[in-house]
Amino acid sequence: METGNAVVSLPKFEPLKAHEMSCGHIQFRKLPVPAHRRKLLHKNWRRVYDLVHDVMKVDIRTKLTKPVQVQLKTKPDTPEIGHLQKCADFIHAILLGFEVEDAEALLRMDELYVDSFDIKDVKVLRGDHLSRAIGRLSGKNGRTKHAIENATKARIVIADTRIHIMGTFTCIKIARNCLCSLILGSPAPKVYSKLQQLASKIA
Structure with missing residues (x-):
């Protein structure tokens, strides 16, 4: 100076x-x-x-x-x-x-964090309806969960009715939107199609 x-x-x-x-x-x-x-x-x-x-x-x-x-x-x-x-x-x-x-x-990494929410925060479900929603989130042999993780580059833990997502803000937002769609009853193929479009924003 x-x-x-x-x-x-x-x-x-x-x-x-x-x-x-x-x-x-x-x-x-x-x-x-x-x-x-x-x-x-x-x-x-x-x-x-x-x-x-x-x-x-x-x-x-x-x-x-x-x-x-x-x-x-x-x-x-x-x-x-x-x-x-x-x-x-x-x-x-x-x-x-x-x-x-x-x-x-x-x-x-400084930009990573963990976000958590409950299935009941999205939709109030009980009994068999709740069990089916949890099943849709995981998919057969965890296939649905792994597909969302691979596409969004986030990590997901499903612990009973609690869901924890780790990633960047954008990754968590996309993963959460997909999980919420499954909770609300959207079929997995429809969510996969939407996921492919959203995942292109991360790549």
């Missing part, structure tokens, strides 16, 4: 560490672990620990006394305060039922 005839060099500031951004205070996150997800978390704990502790530089532990929790906290060498929230989103996705390999993308 020039001031008159003199050239003034701009100061260069190093990025603030996580503990500096929080005035030296340690930041925490606590995530309750549902009983039906404890075995899955235990099975993948080594991989989860390596990603959170070694890659993201965030401390992690499991509190086994009730309520069972995964606890996260920043360290002096945590590069950014945002790493804590990314790790919390990563653990939350695993607890929702996403594969560790899919949830790992939340640590590496």
